[in-house]
Amino acid sequence: xxxxxxxxxxxxxxxxxxxxxxxxxxxxxxxxxxxxxxxxxxxxxxxxxxxxxxxxxxxxxxxxxxxxxxxxxxxxxxxxxxxxxxxxxxxxxxxxxxxxxxxxxxxxxxxxxxxxxxxxxxxxxxxxxxxxxxxxxxxxxxxxxxxxxxxxxxxxxxxxxxxxxxxxxxxxxxxxxxxxxxxxxxxxxxxxxxxxxxxxxxxxxxxxxxxxxxxxxxxxxxxxxxxxxxxxxxxxxxxxxxxxxxxxxxxxxxxxxxxxxxxxxxxxxxxxxxxxxxxxxxxxxxxxxxxxxxxxxxxxxxxxxxxxxxxxxxxxxxxxxxxxxxxxxxxxxxxxxxxxxxxxxx
Amino acid sequence: xxxxxxxxxxxxxxxxxxxxxxxxxxxxxxxxxxxxxxxxxxxxxxxxxxxxxxxxxxxxxxxxxxxxxxxxxxxxxxxxxxxxxxxxxxxxxxxxxxxxxxxxxxxxxxxxxxxxxxxxxxxxxxxxxxxxxxxxxxxxxxxxxxxxxxxxxxxxxxxxxxxxxxxxxxxxxxxxxxxxxxxxxxxxxxxxxxxxxxxxxxxxxxxxxxxxxxxxxxxxxxxxxxxxxxxxxxxxxxxxxxxxxxxxxxxxxxxxxxxxxxxxxxxxxxxxxxxxxxxxxxxxxxxxxxxxxxxxxxxxxxxxxxxxxxxxxxxxxxxxxxxxxxxxxxxxxxxxxxxxxxxxxx
DNA sequence: GCCTAGACCGAAAGCGCTTTCGGAATCAAT
DNA sequence: ATTGATTCCGAAAGCGCTTTCGGTCTAGGC
Numbered sequence: 001x002x003x004x005x006x007x008x009x010x011x012x013x014x015x016x017x018x019x020x021x022x023x024x025x026x027x028x029x030x031x032x033x034x035x036x037x038x039x040x041x042x043x044x045x046x047x048x049x050x051x052x053x054x055x056x057x058x059x060x061x062x063x064x065x066x067x068x069x070x071x072x073x074x075x076x077x078x079x080x081x082x083x084x085x086x087x088x089x090x091x092x093x094x095x096x097x098x099x100x101x102x103x104x105x106x107x108x109x110x111x112x113x114x115x116x117x118x119x120x121x122x123x124x125x126x127x128x129x130x131x132x133x134x135x136x137x138x139x140x141x142x143x144x145x146x147x148x149x150x151x152x153x154x155x156x157x158x159x160x161x162x163x164x165x166x167x168x169x170x171x172x173x174x175x176x177x178x179x180x181x182x183x184x185x186x187x188x189x190x191x192x193x194x195x196x197x198x199x200x201x202x203x204x205x206x207x208x209x210x211x212x213x214x215x216x217x218x219x220x221x222x223x224x225x226x227x228x229x230x231x232x233x234x235x236x237x238x239x240x241x242x243x244x245x246x247x248x249x250x251x252x253x254x255x256x257x258x259x260x261x262x263x264x265x266x267x268x269x270x271x272x273x274x275x276x277x278x279x280x281x282x283x284x285x286x287x288x289x290x291x292x293x294x295x296x297x298x299x300x301x302x303x304x305x306x307x308x309x310x311x312x313x314x315x316x317x318x319x320x321x322x323x324x325x326x327x328x329x330x331x332x333x334x335x336x337x338x339x340x341x342x343x344x345x346x
Numbered sequence: 347x348x349x350x351x352x353x354x355x356x357x358x359x360x361x362x363x364x365x366x367x368x369x370x371x372x373x374x375x376x377x378x379x380x381x382x383x384x385x386x387x388x389x390x391x392x393x394x395x396x397x398x399x400x401x402x403x404x405x406x407x408x409x410x411x412x413x414x415x416x417x418x419x420x421x422x423x424x425x426x427x428x429x430x431x432x433x434x435x436x437x438x439x440x441x442x443x444x445x446x447x448x449x450x451x452x453x454x455x456x457x458x459x460x461x462x463x464x465x466x467x468x469x470x471x472x473x474x475x476x477x478x479x480x481x482x483x484x485x486x487x488x489x490x491x492x493x494x495x496x497x498x499x500x501x502x503x504x505x506x507x508x509x510x511x512x513x514x515x516x517x518x519x520x521x522x523x524x525x526x527x528x529x530x531x532x533x534x535x536x537x538x539x540x541x542x543x544x545x546x547x548x549x550x551x552x553x554x555x556x557x558x559x560x561x562x563x564x565x566x567x568x569x570x571x572x573x574x575x576x577x578x579x580x581x582x583x584x585x586x587x588x589x590x591x592x593x594x595x596x597x598x599x600x601x602x603x604x605x606x607x608x609x610x611x612x613x614x615x616x617x618x619x620x621x622x623x624x625x626x627x628x629x630x631x632x633x634x635x636x637x638x639x640x641x642x643x644x645x646x647x648x649x650x651x652x653x654x655x656x657x658x659x660x661x662x663x664x665x666x667x668x669x670x671x672x673x674x675x676x677x678x679x680x681x682x683x684x685x686x687x688x689x690x691x692x
Numbered sequence: 693g694c695c696t697a698g699a700c701c702g703a704a705a706g707c708g709c710t711t712t713c714g715g716a717a718t719c720a721a722t
Numbered sequence: 723a724t725t726g727a728t729t730c731c732g733a734a735a736g737c738g739c740t741t742t743c744g745g746t747c748t749a750g751g752c
Contacts, residue, residue, distance in 0.1 A: 005708060016732045021710060031730060048465045052407070053708035055398045056737045066446075068427075068434065081414075081426040088414065088448040097467065100412075100444045102434040119394045121443065227632065256632045286573065286602045288634030351738060362702045367740060377700060399738035402707045466708095 004045045013041055024049070051097075060123055063097035064309060065116055067127040067136070070106050079279070083150070086302015087126065090310065110135045117143035124309045126150060132195045148309040148321065150301075153195050160312055160321035162305045164296040166196060166278065167203035169327035170248060173276050173294060174207025176329060177246045181338030182274065183213060186237050186244030187220040188230045188254045197222065200250045200278065219244050227257035234261035245273055245338050252277035252284055252293055259287055259334065274335040278327070290332035297325050350391045359387055370395070397443075407469040409443035410655060411462055413482070415475045416452050425625070429496070432648015433472065436656065456481045463489035470655045472496060478541045494655040494667065496647075499541050506658055506667035508651045510642040512542060512624065513549035515673035516594060519622050519640060520553025522675060523592045527684030528620065529559060532583050532590030533566040534576045534600050543568065546596045546624065565590050569600070576603035577610075584611050591619055591684050598623035598630055598639055605633055605680065620681040624673070636678035643671050 010017040015034065023030045023038035030038075041047075055061055066087060068080070088098050099122055103109035113136045116122060127136055128150035137159060140147040148160040177185050187204045190197035201220075208215050218240050223229040234247060238261065247262075249255035255277025262269040269275055270289040277284065280295025308321040356363040361380065369376045369384035376384075387393075401407055412433060414426070434444050445468055449455035459482045462468060473482055474496035483505060486493040494506040523531050533550045536543035547566075554561050564586050569575040580593060584607065593608075595601035601623025608615040615621055616635040623630065626641020654667040 003708095006710095007708080017709080018711075018733075019731055022731085025710080027711090029730060034730085046460075046464070048461060050402075050708050051465055051467045052398055052401045053737090054710075056396075056402050056739085057708080057710040059710095059737070061398070068431065080430075084426075084430075084446055085414065085448065088446060089450070092448060092450060098446045100430055100434060100446050102431065102438060104435070104438060115394060118392070119397050121397045227628075256629070260632065282573075283602070283629050286606065286634065287632050349738095352740095353738080363739080364703075364741075365701055368701090371740080373741090375700060380700085396738055399707090400740075402709085403738080403740040405707070 004047050005050065009038070009042060009045065009047060012045070013038060061121055062095070063099055063122045064091060064124045064126065064306065064313075065099040065101050065122040067109075067113070067116075067125060068100060068102045069129045070103055070109065083128070083302040083305070086300055086304070087306040088302075090303045090306035094310070110139060113139045114143070117145035124148075124313045126305055126309055130195055131193050132198060134195075146309060146312045146318070148305055148312065148318075150305055151196055152199075154198075156322070158319060160308055160318040162301060162308065162323045162325075164325045164327050166294070166296075166327060167199045167206070169278065169294040169329075170200045170203025171207040171210065173248055173329065174204060174213075175211060177248070177274060177276070177335070178207075178211040178213065180246075180274065180336065182244075182246040183338070184216070184219065184242060184244040184246070185213065186234070186247040188233055188237075188247060188249045188258060189220060189222040190225050190250040190254070192222055197250055204248055223254070225251045225253055227253055227260065230254035230257035231261040231264075232257075234258040235265065238262070238265050238267075246335070247273065247275040249275065249277045252279040252281040252291060255291055255293065255334070256284075256287055259289075259291070263288070270334040270336055272339065276329075276335055280327070280330060284332065287334075289334050292332045292335040293330055294327040295330045296327050301325075350393050351396065355384070355388060355391065355393060358391070359384060407467055408441070409445055409468045410437060410470045410472065410652065410659075411445040411447050411468040413455075413459070413462075413471060413473040414446060414448045416449055416455060429474070429648040429651070432646055432650070433652040434648075436649045436652035440656070456485060459485045460489070463491035470494075470659045472651055472655055476541055477539050478544060480541075492655060492658045492664070494651055494658065494664075496651055497542055498545075500544075502668070504665060506654055506664040508647060508654065508669045508671075510671045510673050512640070512642075512673060513545045513552070515624065515640045515675075516546050516549025517553040517556065519594055519675065520550060520559070521557060523594070523620060523622070523681070524553075524557040524559065526592075526620065526682065528590075528592040529684070530562070530565065530588060530590040530592070531559065532580070532593040534579055534593060534595045534604060535566065535568040536571050536596040536600070538568055543596055550594055571597050571599055573599055573603035573606065576600035577607040578603075580604040580607035581611065584608070584613075592681070593619065593621040595621065595623045598625040598627040598637060601637055601639065601680070602630075602633055605635075605637070609634070616680040616682055618685065622675075622681055626673070626676060630678065633680075635680050638678045638681040639676055640673040641676045642673050647671075 006017045006020055009020050020038055023035045024042060066084060091098050101112060101116060103112040116125060117140060125140060125145060125147040130137060130149050130151045130153040132154045134153045137153055150162055152161045152163045174185060189201050192198055205215055219237060221233040221237060223233045247258050249258055255275050258275050259269045262273050267273055277291050277293040280293050284291035284293050312318050312321060352363045352366055355366050366384050369381045370388060437444050447458060447462060449458040462471060463486060471486060471491055471493040476483060476495050476497050476499040478500045480499045483499055496508055498507045498509045520531060535547050538544055551561055565583060567579040567583060569579045593604050595604055601621050604621050605615045608619050613619055622638045624640040626639050630637035630639050658664050658667055
């Protein structure tokens with residue numbers, strides 16, 4: 001069975017390839033009748049234009065790339081598939097492709113971006129979890145490849161992004177905890193090269209200040225976004241002479257680790273020590289105890305992000321596409337009113 | 347700044363385009379000296395062949411598609427990003443692309459596959475979570491598009507797949523539970539149109555038989571792979587006149603729901619009632635109590651799967667690429683010896 | 693010194709589509 | 723009936739690369 005291409009349809013219909021192509025693409029200079037005829041025959045033979053050829057001819061890649069964050073070791077990566085799903089949804093309406101690309105290591109991340117933007121295989125890029133000063137962003141701008149970042153870097157004035165105001169969220173969370181009577185609030189942050197880590201730390205400190213609390217560096221640590229790393233950090237902090245009665249964590253995954261650390265210190269999280277995470281991960285419902293968290297509205301963010309990117313590809317000004325959402329505190333069972341430590345009793 | 351293409355390099359070097367191309371692609375009929383010269387200049391100008399053009403010319407797509415499973419609502423989807431990561435890793439060694447495609451609904455899944463295999467944009471496909479009789483597989487075969495399935499359908503003789511022997515795993519798990527003294531073992535399965543659901547059910551029933559236990563349909567249910575659905579199912583089963591003292595679940599996500607159901611029935615999972623899940627999800631460590639599970643060796647399966655697919659694309663016989671791995675029981679805290687039900691005491 | 697092999701490279705034909713350009717046919721208007 | 727404007731379509735030139743084919747040139751072998 002022969003490949004059905006433009007040529008096939010053309011001979012089948014007894015007209016020229018060019019006409020078939022224009023008919024299919026709804027050019028105005030094709031009569032309604034032949035247009036119909038062409039489309040009918042095309043449908044009959046289940047014709048699908050060879051995308052590669054079309055791309056070469058038109059020069060538009062009809063594809064968007066998602067740059068996978070490099071360290072996907074952690075538990076918290078449901079967000080990747082969520083995002084992908086949303087992006088794919090948005091893309092499929094146009095019939096565009098979604099490419100998932102990975103940098104083998106953090107070193108080669110910039111390289112990957114460079115290649116991506118010069119090889120012409122995509123017409124746009126979405127990256128997530130930017131660093132404070134992110135070379136990827138610089139490269140994308142330099143090569144003027146349309147892109148959108150999920151999150152923000154320090155200098156976020158001149159590109160498109162979609163982010164959640166985690167600074168505000170953490171400020172509020174501190175307020176919440178302070179309202180519960182907590183004075184010693186610990187903080188488990190993420191590595192500070194990530195801008196989101198900085199922003200959450202900032203929120204934490206601002207919250208402290210607003211509530212007349214002192215920033216105590218012995219109560220905070222910055223570690224990888226894994227349960228184990230944060231458990232270790234929390235254990236250490238718990239051994240301080242004046243340990244915290246509550247923890248704020250940069251991610252839910254970390255918060256879960258902290259929960260474990262508290263339990264293994266013989267204390268009861270949610271009662272002896274409060275902990276609040278960030279992300280709103282679903283499985284926080286099932287931790288012990290269920291995790292109170294700052295939930296980002298990430299349900300359909302993939303779609304929105306991609307729609308924004310598409311708008312930019314269509315000629316929109318990136319600066320017009322900057323969305324800041326806000327997180328909401330979802331209280332489960334891991335936070336509670338301050339109560340004096342058991343150890344003080346003995 | 348002009349695009350650096352073959353033409354540019356050719357004029358730059360004073361030789362023909364064809365020669366440049368062949369030099370770059372290590373054709374044997376190019377002298378070492380010009381080959382070097384060409385490569386040097388290419389590197390200097392940071393030349394990257396336009397992939398689209400190359401694909402058109404060679405006819406090979408240099409890309410592989412991953413077909414996203416349609417209902418990614420559930421918690422258990424870290425496996426998607428894990429898989430993707432592995433696949434991407436394997437692909438990037440060849441410089442190939444990873445396409446992620448989604449069917450908007452289950453109805454259009456076959457359509458999507460059809461288009462994918464005729465549009466020529468990919469040279470291979472990986473699909474996961476096959477149905478018992480999976481139309482996607484039929485279509486892929488019909489269009490002889492190389493593919494590999496993560497899992498197996500009923501008729502798995504003539505294609506490539508990578509699966510874990512969950513039948514065996516569930517048989518063993520029943521044995522484990524029986525050894526612990528449990529006689530009434532409930533089962534929360536997944537929708538039976540999925541072949542893995544059937545296989546796990548089979549394992550469960552075989553295990554029952556091997557241990558001289560009766561299959562009791564009032565103790566089993568098949569529900570969606572979400573925590574809520576399985577919690578509801580477990581609650582119902584718990585109300586039976588002769589409720590189970592242990593549950594086996596087709597997925598960890600379901601097991602977590604069962605944990606919740608047990609607790610909300612006022613019982614203690616792991617003590618009053620055992621529950622064992624399947625998947626080996628990391629966050630099972632943090633449930634209440636930590637979830638005992640049948641862990642699949644999914645760490646690098648993405649890589650292996652993709653390597654297998656690549657081998658097939660290179661001309662390998664699909665039948666030679668069928669891998670069956672085995673799961674291992676990782677005991678955490680949600681299983682324990684049989685103990686008479688509290689309710690019996692009263 | 694002539695002939696045959698290689699070795700090496702240029703020319704050119706695609707890959708399957710899009711898109712411009714101009715020509716033929718149709719139509720309305722003078 | 724002639725002209726001018728439209729409508730509709732065919733021809734052909736790419737898009738940027740690969741790959742075949744054949745030709746030139748040099749190095750051996752006699």
